[in-house]
Amino acid sequence: MVRYRVRGGNALRGTAFIQGAKNAVLPMIGAALLAAKGRTVLRNVPIIEDVRRAVELAEAIGAKVELHEAERTLVIDASRLTSPVLPAEIARRFRGSVLFVPALLHRLGEAVIEGVGGCNLGSRNLDFHYLGYKRLGAAVEEEDTVIRVKSGGFTGAKLYLDTPSHTGTENLIMAAALGRGTTVIENAALEPEVLDVIEMLTRMGAKISGGGTGFITVEGVEELQAVEHTVMPDRLDAGVFAMAAAITGGEVNLVGADLDHLGVVRYKLEQMAVEFADHGAVLHVRRDRPLRPINVITDTYPGFATDLQSPIMTVACLADGASYIHERIFDGRFALASELNKMGADIEVTENRAVVHGATPLKGTQVTAHDLRSGIALVLAGLAAEGETVIESGYLIDRGHSYLAERMQALGADVVQEISPS
Ligand SMILES: CC(=O)N[C@H]1[C@@H](OP(=O)(O)OP(=O)(O)OC[C@H]2O[C@@H](n3ccc(=O)[nH]c3=O)[C@H](O)[C@@H]2O)O[C@H](CO)[C@@H](O)[C@@H]1O
Numbered sequence: 393m394v395r396y397r398v399r400g401g402n403a404l405r406g407t408a409f410i411q412g413a414k415n416a417v418l419p420m421i422g423a424a425l426l427a428a429k430g431r432t433v434l435r436n437v438p439i440i441e442d443v444r445r446a447v448e449l450a451e452a453i454g455a456k457v458e459l460h461e462a463e464r465t466l467v468i469d470a471s472r473l474t475s476p477v478l479p480a481e482i483a484r485r486f487r488g489s490v491l492f493v494p495a496l497l498h499r500l501g502e503a504v505i506e507g508v509g510g511c512n513l514g515s516r517n518l519d520f521h522y523l524g525y526k527r528l529g530a531a532v533e534e535e536d537t538v539i540r541v542k543s544g545g546f547t548g549a550k551l552y553l554d555t556p557s558h559t560g561t562e563n564l565i566m567a568a569a570l571g572r573g574t575t576v577i578e579n580a581a582l583e584p585e586v587l588d589v590i591e592m593l594t595r596m597g598a599k600i601s602g603g604g605t606g607f608i609t610v611e612g613v614e615e616l617q618a619v620e621h622t623v624m625p626d627r628l629d630a631g632v633f634a635m636a637a638a639i640t641g642g643e644v645n646l647v648g649a650d651l652d653h654l655g656v657v658r659y660k661l662e663q664m665a666v667e668f669a670d671h672g673a674v675l676h677v678r679r680d681r682p683l684r685p686i687n688v689i690t691d692t693y694p695g696f697a698t699d700l701q702s703p704i705m706t707v708a709c710l711a712d713g714a715s716y717i718h719e720r721i722f723d724g725r726f727a728l729a730s731e732l733n734k735m736g737a738d739i740e741v742t743e744n745r746a747v748v749h750g751a752t753p754l755k756g757t758q759v760t761a762h763d764l765r766s767g768i769a770l771v772l773a774g775l776a777a778e779g780e781t782v783i784e785s786g787y788l789i790d791r792g793h794s795y796l797a798e799r800m801q802a803l804g805a806d807v808v809q810e811i812s813p814s
């Protein structure tokens with residue numbers, strides 16, 4: 393059992409190093425498995441539990457993978473894949489497991505999906521993925537909880553997504569990249585991580601155009617080569633550290649954070665009284681005026697990232713007045729509200745809308761992380777609370793944030809990770 397203990401009261405000051413992006417490295421591991429020869433090298437890899445699970449899953453299907461933690465580097469040799477089965481005990485522990493399907497289809501002609509995990513946020517459908525594979529020529533069979541996809545090679549087609557699914561876009565690009573002919577994907581995701589994956593695939597030899605326009609064209613090629621690629625910085629990790637400075641009235645330098653990647657999140661934080669100054673590759677963040685309340689509507693990029701909705705809910709607790717939050721991406725992403733209420737917050741939730749009545753002082757207590765971002769949002773609450781906040785399960789936080797306690801301590805926060813037998 394992993395738990396975090398946080399003692400509040402310190403304004404964060406100093407320098408934090410922003411990790412590589414979880415939501416870019418996971419599809420990149422999937423992309424590395426498309427290369428039948430050579431070794432892929434991924435740099436700036438975040439040392440998070442989801443990456444550890446992805447390494448285990450890649451090994452379970454036959455790849456040879458080395459995770460060099462100190463160097464934040466992955467070396468992947470996918471020259472021999474041996475099993476099409478994505479075993480439930482690993483695949484159900486993270487969402488990124490779904491990104492291994494295209495490589496299995498290209499390399500082994502079959503993928504057996506015993507389960508896909510990820511944060512529990514309400515419905516997390518995969519119909520766009522399966523419908524897309526079918527339009528490219530695959531057969532999809534469902535037997536109880538197991539899904540079997542078979543393909544004797546993909547043929548280009550016109551695809552569309554009802555909404556711009558992040559992993560759906562990445563998977564259909566990877567499926568089309570080694571197909572025959574031209575595929576067009578309409579209403580494709582615009583997230584910076586998707587563009588970084590396209591950059592890596594292009595370096596591997598894929599022919600992809602229209603990234604970032606919502607209208608992607610893929611010309612299939614015969615093979616893809618193993619390459620070296622540096623994972624982009626994690627905009628969600630950067631957003632969390634910016635909010636940690638904001639909630640404590642601190643001042644931090646975020647090395648590697650890219651202000652443009654924050655999209656609307658930047659403007660919402662500015663409206664709350666957070667100041668940003670871009671010094672090249674270092675983002676300076678401070679807050680020294682009272683926090684103002686905010687209206688947030690989550691959306692796909694460049695709208696307000698749903699993954700930062702929980703953290704900003706915590707910050708809103710300390711703003712004087714009512715903040716309104718409308719969650720539009722997931723239908724079950726407000727489990728945080730009742731945990732914050734245990735700490736003294738006053739949050740009302742009606743379906744996918746929340747009203748945060750601030751400012752309410754927060755008091756440390758034992759709280760539950762229901763998912764990765766509600767977990768990190770509770771760490772933020774702990775930083776601003778009186779007394780000690782204990783958050784379980786810390787594993788969920790470690791799924792997406794690397795060396796959290798160490799990086800928070802470097803800013804003067806009292807955050808400790810505790811590991812005990814469960
Ligand atoms: C590993 C990864 O990259 N995870 C991110 C990815 O998740 P993920 O790729 O799973 O999120 P999607 O963009 O696919 O899902 C968003 C919404 O679309 C719906 N949908 C999606 C696919 C589909 O086939 N059918 C369907 O109905 C889902 O139920 C959900 O309500 O994007 C999310 C939204 O930005 C982020 O919160 C996650 O951090």
Ligand SMILES: C=C(OP(=O)(O)O)C(=O)O
Pocket residue numbers: 486487488509510511512699764765792
């Ligand atoms: C929802 C998230 O992740 P995943 O899709 O990996 O569950 C997240 O990162 O907040």
